[in-house]
Amino acid sequence: MNFFKYIYWLINPILISVFVLILDKVLNIDEIWINTTIAVFLAHILSPKVISIDKQQGSEEQIKWLFFKKVFKN
Numbered sequence: 001m002n003f004f005k006y007i008y009w010l011i012n013p014i015l016i017s018v019f020v021l022i023l024d025k026v027l028n029i030d031e032i033w034i035n036t037t038i039a040v041f042l043a044h045i046l047s048p049k050v051i052s053i054d055k056q057q058g059s060e061e062q063i064k065w066l067f068f069k070k071v072f073k074n
Helices: 003-025 032-046
Strands: 048-053 058-064
Touching: 003 032
Parallel strands: none
Antiparallel strands: 048 058
8 A cells, every 4th residue: 555655646536537437338317518527526525635634743644535544644
């Protein structure tokens, strides 16, 4: 899981692409703007978040994700 802190920013575009394909093929939504809006919303909810925490030694960035209980220090 050490590689996760280097590639976490790739998860959001990958999720958007996957959701656009799913909505287009499975649910047959023809309007592209509805497709994209729903895909971006779902990807934003499911993507990792970078949180800045202030500590005594200075600020620290942490990566939290819905699917991991472990917090990754960036």
